[in-house]
Amino acid sequence: METIETDVAVIGAGLAGLSAARALEAEGVDVSVIEARDRVGGRTVNEPIGVGKVLDLGGQWVGPGQDRILELIPELGLETYSTFGEGLNLIERKGKVSKYSGTIPKVNPVALAEVGLALKRIERLAAKVDPERPWESELAHFDRMTFDTWMRRHVRTAVARDLLRLAIEAVWAAEPEDISMLHMLFYVRSAGSLDLLLDTEGGAQDSRVLGGTQLISKRLAEGLARPVCLESPVRRILWSGDRVMVLADGLRVAADEVVVTLPPVLAGRISYEPALPAIRDGLTQRMIQGSVIKTMSIYPTPFWREQGFSGQSTSADGPVSVTFDNSPPDGSPGVLLAFFEGKAARDAGELPGSVRQQLVADCLTRLFGEEAANPDRYLEKVWADDEWARGCYGGYFPPGAWTSHGRALRESIGPIHWAGAETASEWAGYMEGAIQSGRRAAAEILAPGGAPV
Numbered sequence: 001m002e003t004i005e006t007d008v009a010v011i012g013a014g015l016a017g018l019s020a021a022r023a024l025e026a027e028g029v030d031v032s033v034i035e036a037r038d039r040v041g042g043r044t045v046n047e048p049i050g051v052g053k054v055l056d057l058g059g060q061w062v063g064p065g066q067d068r069i070l071e072l073i074p075e076l077g078l079e080t081y082s083t084f085g086e087g088l089n090l091i092e093r094k095g096k097v098s099k100y101s102g103t104i105p106k107v108n109p110v111a112l113a114e115v116g117l118a119l120k121r122i123e124r125l126a127a128k129v130d131p132e133r134p135w136e137s138e139l140a141h142f143d144r145m146t147f148d149t150w151m152r153r154h155v156r157t158a159v160a161r162d163l164l165r166l167a168i169e170a171v172w173a174a175e176p177e178d179i180s181m182l183h184m185l186f187y188v189r190s191a192g193s194l195d196l197l198l199d200t201e202g203g204a205q206d207s208r209v210l211g212g213t214q215l216i217s218k219r220l221a222e223g224l225a226r227p228v229c230l231e232s233p234v235r236r237i238l239w240s241g242d243r244v245m246v247l248a249d250g251l252r253v254a255a256d257e258v259v260v261t262l263p264p265v266l267a268g269r270i271s272y273e274p275a276l277p278a279i280r281d282g283l284t285q286r287m288i289q290g291s292v293i294k295t296m297s298i299y300p301t302p303f304w305r306e307q308g309f310s311g312q313s314t315s316a317d318g319p320v321s322v323t324f325d326n327s328p329p330d331g332s333p334g335v336l337l338a339f340f341e342g343k344a345a346r347d348a349g350e351l352p353g354s355v356r357q358q359l360v361a362d363c364l365t366r367l368f369g370e371e372a373a374n375p376d377r378y379l380e381k382v383w384a385d386d387e388w389a390r391g392c393y394g395g396y397f398p399p400g401a402w403t404s405h406g407r408a409l410r411e412s413i414g415p416i417h418w419a420g421a422e423t424a425s426e427w428a429g430y431m432e433g434a435i436q437s438g439r440r441a442a443a444e445i446l447a448p449g450g451a452p453v
Helices: 015-025 067-075 109-126 140-144 147-154 158-172 181-191 194-198 214-222 278-286 343-348 353-368 401-408 431-446
Strands: 002-005 008-011 031-034 046-050 053-056 080-082 088-093 096-100 207-209 234-240 243-248 251-255 257-260 271-273 292-299 309-315 320-325 334-341 377-382 416-418
Touching (some): 008 251, 015 031, 015 214, 015 431, 031 251, 067 431, 088 353, 109 147, 109 158, 109 181, 109 194, 140 181, 147 181, 158 320, 181 401, 234 257, 243 257, 257 431, 278 401, 292 353, 309 353, 320 353, 334 343, 334 353, 416 431
Parallel strands (some): 008 031, 008 257, 088 309, 257 416
Antiparallel strands (some): 046 053, 080 207, 088 096, 292 334, 292 377, 309 320, 320 334
16 A cells, blocks of 8 residues: 655545645645546546547536636636527427527516516525525525425416526526525525526636636646545545544555545545544535436537527426537537436436437427437436536535534534535535635635635
């Protein structure tokens, strides 16, 4: 077994772990990053499709308000380009496909008014939640209900409820009945607004990284003093006094401090000696990973553009809930990205891959016509099946978890510090949030009690 002596051990080579390591190294701290996978990048992963082009099978979008990642991308010599959004969008509901422009489908006036009113109410409520300490908010009682409960009290029309359900699935990869209303409000506040979460142009889906977002992690890893220890799943963390011993497959790392950047559900599978406080252990059992299957159907050309469509659609009929034009910058080949989210992803994840592919083809054909029926190539990533993710886009809290266990989410325990997109107070669950969390953990180590960087 290889043994490494270092100042800080960082578990996880995604954006959170690599950002923590970079911030620490900048202050002269010796760092070793330990990663279970055979690659860096965490929940970002590039898939080559030939002629130097790649598609993102994981996180891919960046947008306004995500200042850290937008500053980091050019610093690493990378560029962004706009998500294609020209033309009309589509919505499918009860077997009918309708065209619309903008973020919210132009459904009947009553439903549209209800959606608008609900969104304004959510914005007003979210403004009252402290993203650093949601459990102490004056709205902490919202942790007793799901978003579905709140929605049924304030939204009467079935069409409006369908639209809000699609929005929840698109952002959280979960169902309205899964998520605590307080968690939903926290998430909105952490991003700044619900519009930012939902919008493409000017929102969270505004832009993509040329060459794929995994390049960010690759460049960060290349800049570290020590190479990342790959294929080294961490099994045990022994901590006593001022020293920590991290035991991974084939590797032992002795350090003064450790930063754990895994999603809480995976962090809870590590054995800790002595055992962590019960509140932290309980938190890892209560935060649930979202369920999403990301699929891409590849065609010779983006034929939908010639028909005046943006490639963006939503379907209340499912099982695909949302689609995007995910073609490379030059539009060749044409790529339609389609998501299974929430319950649809859980159900589809139990089916053979060939059946999932046909479900996607059927939905795309209903939306975009017969040309969508037979792609040249089909790609998919079932994130719940990924041993080192167990779901995407991120973790969420069901009712009661924030108020009972929330304070353990970021609170360090002796020399053990927590990071990862789920722990972020800004853009929680996003790549921006992962970077913020890694820098916060580094700040805790560099200046205990100091402000996040």
